[in-house]
Structures are given as C-alpha cells and as structure tokens.
Amino acid sequence: DAGITQSPRYKITETGRQVTLMCHQTWSHSYMFWYRQDLGHGLRLIYYSAAADITDKGEVPDGYVVSRSKTENFPLTLESATRSQTSVYFCASSESRGGARGDTQYFGPGTRLTVL
Amino acid sequence: AQSVAQPEDQVNVAEGNPLTVKCTYSVSGNPYLFWYVQYPNRGLQFLLKYITGDNLVKGSYGFEAEFNKSQTSFHLKKPSALVSDSALYFCAVRPNNQAGTALIFGKGTTLSVSS
Numbered sequence: 001d002a003g004i005t006q007s008p009r010y011k012i013t014e015t016g017r018q019v020t021l022m023c024h025q026t027w028s029h030s031y032m033f034w035y036r037q038d039l040g041h042g043l044r045l046i047y048y049s050a051a052a053d054i055t056d057k058g059e060v061p062d063g064y065v066v067s068r069s070k071t072e073n074f075p076l077t078l079e080s081a082t083r084s085q086t087s088v089y090f091c092a093s094s095e096s097r098g099g100a101r102g103d104t105q106y107f108g109p110g111t112r113l114t115v116l
Numbered sequence: 117a118q119s120v121a122q123p124e125d126q127v128n129v130a131e132g133n134p135l136t137v138k139c140t141y142s143v144s145g146n147p148y149l150f151w152y153v154q155y156p157n158r159g160l161q162f163l164l165k166y167i168t169g170d171n172l173v174k175g176s177y178g179f180e181a182e183f184n185k186s187q188t189s190f191h192l193k194k195p196s197a198l199v200s201d202s203a204l205y206f207c208a209v210r211p212n213n214q215a216g217t218a219l220i221f222g223k224g225t226t227l228s229v230s231s
Contacts, residue, residue: 033218042206042223043160058218090159104150105219107159 003027006091006108014116019078021111023091031094032074033105034058034066036087043090049074081115088112118143120209122222129197130230137192137225139207149190150208150219151181160206166190177201197229 004025013019023032030051035043035058045058047066055066063085065077074093078085089111094103121140129135141147148167152160164175171183181192190207204226208219 035218035221040223042221043208043219044221045218048218092160104162104165106162107152109159110157 004091004093004106004108006089006111008111009109010112012114012116013081015082016080019081019113021076021078021089021091021113023074023076023108025072025074025091025093025106025108027093027095027106028071029093029095029106030071031103031105032068033092033094034064034074034076035090035092036060037090037110038087046076046089078113081113083115086113086115118209118211118220120207120220120222122205122207122225124225125223126226126228128228128230131199132196135194135197135201135227135229137205137207137227139190139192139222141188141190141207141209143209143211143220145211146185147209147211149181149183150210151175151179151190151192152206152208153177154204154206154224156203163192163205197227199229199231202227202229 007022033048034046037043044060046064049055049068052068052071068074091108092105094105119142150165151163154160163179164173166173166183174180179194204224206224207222210219
C-alpha cells in the first residue's frame with residue numbers, strides 16, 4: 001500500500017517555465033491539500049479539494065493552478081514559475097466522515113522545487 | 117485571525133530527561149489539535165490529536181500532549197527523551213466548525229536531544 005506519493009521528489013526549473021507537481025493517494029480519501037513549507041513560515045495552504053472536481057483556494061494560491069479529475073490525483077501546476085516559488089511542496093489527504101471532523105491529514109514525502 | 121504559536125524555535129534536552137514542546141493557539145470555538153513530526157528530508161508524520169474527552173492524549177513513540185482550554189495550550193511531552201526524537205515538530209489546529217478544511221500550522225520547533 002503506497003499511501004500518498006509525490007513526484008518528482010526534486011525539481012529544478014527556470015523562471016517563467018510551467019511546472020506540474022503530482023500527488024497520488026491510494027486511500028480514496030475525499031480531501032486533498034497542497035501546502036508549501038518555507039523557513040520561518042511553517043506550512044501554508046495553497047489549495048485544497050473536497051472531492052473530484054471541487055477545489056478551493058487556501059492562504060497562498062497566487063501563481064498556482066490545481067485540478068482534480070480523479071479522486072486519487074491532485075496535481076499542482078505553477079503556470080509561470082518565479083523564484084519566490086522555490087520551496088518544499090507537500091501534498092496531504094484526509095477522509096471526512098461527516099460528523100467526525102477531527103480527521104487526520106496524512107502527508108506525502110514532499111517535492112523540493114528550485115526556481116532559478 | 118486564527119493562529120498557532122510555537123514560542124520556541126529550538127528545544128535542547130539531554131537523553132533520558134523529560135521534554136516539552138510548547139504550543140498555544142488562537143481559534144474561535146473548540147478546535148481540534150494535532151502534533152506532527154518531520155525528520156530531515158521526509159514528510160510530516162502524525163503523532164497525536166485531541167478532539168474531545170480526556171485532556172491528556174497519548175500518541176506514537178511515547179509522546180503525549182495535554183490540552184488546556186483555559187490557557188489555550190496543547191503542549192507536547194515525553195517523559196524520557198531519545199536521541200532519535202531529534203526532529204522538527206509542528207503543532208496544528210483545525211476549527212471544529214469547518215469540516216475537512218486545512219490545518220493551521222505553527223512555525224515548528226526543532227528538538228535536539230543530546231547523548
């Protein structure tokens with residue numbers, strides 16, 4: 001059982017290029033999330049999705065695009081990468097059981113992105 | 117604004133001594149509280165969570181946390197630290213009236229356990 005995986009694990013790109021980070025989970029969790037981790041900021045939410053074809057913005061969505069055509073996949077695209085988007089990106093998923101709102105989020109291993 | 121504070125950037129303890137990593141929060145209503153640990157070049161691993169009930173929550177690897185509503189705190193504790201506990205620890209909170217929404221994270225505390 002792979003759980004939640006991210007690819008690539010490391011990526012170097014240039015300013016202005018489009019980059020897509022992949023996230024795949026095998027649990028059929030309803031909710032999926034993208035966070036970025038930066039020194040001094042902890043983790044900040046970029047986008048999240050409650051189900052296939054349902055997405056919503058988080059704290060820092062500018063410059064990013066997401067889609068969710070299938071429950072198990074939640075790709076994150078940087079349409080035109082900037083140096084400020086150099087970061088470590090984490091995908092997470094959780095299962096919502098309706099009334100049990102303390103659902104735990106499970107994280108992927110992360111993608112370290114460098115924009116030159 | 118809703119927030120989580122981890123007042124210490126780094127905590128240093130000797131192996132075998134008790135450890136505490138502090139967390140306070142500012143969230144409306146009764147939040148759900150989490151602790152995660154991150155080892156170098158790894159993703160975040162869930163340690164424990166508080167939803168309701170007993171204020172002392174026990175989690176993975178011998179860790180526990182105490183919820184204190186009056187002080188709006190959720191400090192992580194372990195009776196006897198191990199060198200292998202050295203890692204980055206994150207406290208996180210989710211307001212309980214927002215099902216399935218994202219967590220609000222603190223900035224993290226680096227725990228260093230010396231032998």
